[in-house]
Amino acid sequence: MRLIQQIDEGCCPPLLSAPLAEGDAAGLARALRVVADPARLRLLSMIAARPDSEACVCELTEPLGLSQPTVSHHLRVLHEAGVLDREKRGRWVFYRLNPEPLRLLRAALEPAGATVPS
Amino acid sequence: MRLIQQIDEGCCPPLLSAPLAEGDAAGLARALRVVADPARLRLLSMIAARPDSEACVCELTEPLGLSQPTVSHHLRVLHEAGVLDREKRGRWVFYRLNPEPLRLLRAALEPAGATVPS
Numbered sequence: 001m002r003l004i005q006q007i008d009e010g011c012c013p014p015l016l017s018a019p020l021a022e023g024d025a026a027g028l029a030r031a032l033r034v035v036a037d038p039a040r041l042r043l044l045s046m047i048a049a050r051p052d053s054e055a056c057v058c059e060l061t062e063p064l065g066l067s068q069p070t071v072s073h074h075l076r077v078l079h080e081a082g083v084l085d086r087e088k089r090g091r092w093v094f095y096r097l098n099p100e101p102l103r104l105l106r107a108a109l110e111p112a113g114a115t116v117p118s
Numbered sequence: 119m120r121l122i123q124q125i126d127e128g129c130c131p132p133l134l135s136a137p138l139a140e141g142d143a144a145g146l147a148r149a150l151r152v153v154a155d156p157a158r159l160r161l162l163s164m165i166a167a168r169p170d171s172e173a174c175v176c177e178l179t180e181p182l183g184l185s186q187p188t189v190s191h192h193l194r195v196l197h198e199a200g201v202l203d204r205e206k207r208g209r210w211v212f213y214r215l216n217p218e219p220l221r222l223l224r225a226a227l228e229p230a231g232a233t234v235p236s
Contacts, residue, residue: 015159016166016215019181025156025163035227036150038143041133045143048134048230063137097134099229106224109153111217112166 004080005030007101012108028108034081035105039066040074044083047097054096122198123148125219130226146226152199153223157184158192162201165215172214 005011011031013024020028035041042064047055061071075095078084083102084095123129129149131142138146153159160182165173179189193213196202201220202213 015153015163016220018163019167020160020163022156022160025159028159029154029156032150032154035133036147036154038140038147041143041146042138042140045133045136045138049137102134102227102229106227109220109224111220 004077005034007031007034007081007083007104009104012104014110014112015108016110017112031081031101031105031108034077034083035102037074037077039064039070040078043071043074043078044097047084047095052096054094056092056094058092060095122195123152125149125152125199125201125222127222130222132228132230133226134228134230149199149219149223149226152195152201153220155192155195157182157188158196161189161192161196162215165202165213170214172212174210174212176210178213 005027011027013020013028015028035044043060046060046063047053050059057068057072057075060075061068064071066074075084075086079086079095081101083098085098087094087096123145129145131138131146133146153162161178164178164181165171168177175186175190175193178193179186182189184192193202193204197204197213199219200216203216205212205214
């Protein structure tokens with residue numbers, strides 16, 4: 001079993017359209033747990049508030065008040081899930097918000113028959 | 119601190135509009151954890167698939183393959199969070215989906231500036 005759920009088209013069946021099979025429910029729960037964490041929510045909100053929705057890891061540690069290894073761990077979880085893209089530029093790694101996984105999570109929580117615009 | 123987060127207007131600030139304060143992030147994380155559980159997702163999907171989106175606890179235990187105390191625990195979490203309304207009729211308790219908390223969770227995950235229709 002993947003410890004970190006990649007949030008893609010396969011992960012997130014609509015919750016309210018039909019009874020979820022056990023495996024589908026487990027995958028959707030893992031996808032939701034990626035964002036159900038205070039430190040990861042704060043990181044996402046801080047990155048989203050930056051110009052171009054991107055930030056250097058060097059800009060995130062101090063305002064969060066957590067150690068650099070802890071921040072790096074949470075950024076890695078968000079990157080492996082697909083919520084953040086990463087790019088190395090010189091000596092720093094930059095993270096940028098990828099809106100698609102959050103759209104998939106919203107779509108999974110839609111009422112039956114509804115669709116979320118891309 | 120509440121162990122079970124009630125999912126109401128106060129719980130779920132938009133994630134992507136501005137950096138989240140520590141307390142807001144903690145509340146939103148607790149709200150997301152209400153649904154980030156495989157058994158609770160399956161219960162919600164089973165109840166949503168019923169006529170009028172409601173089910174007797176007596177109809178939920180067997181298809182879920184969990185013990186009645188375990189099912190009752192998860193139903194209580196969903197009820198205390200506001201995701202399920204409950205009503206006693208004769209000897210049985212019925213649970214009905216309340217769509218508003220899931221709408222609030224979707225709204226919290228919206229892109230900055232977007233709104234989710236009620």
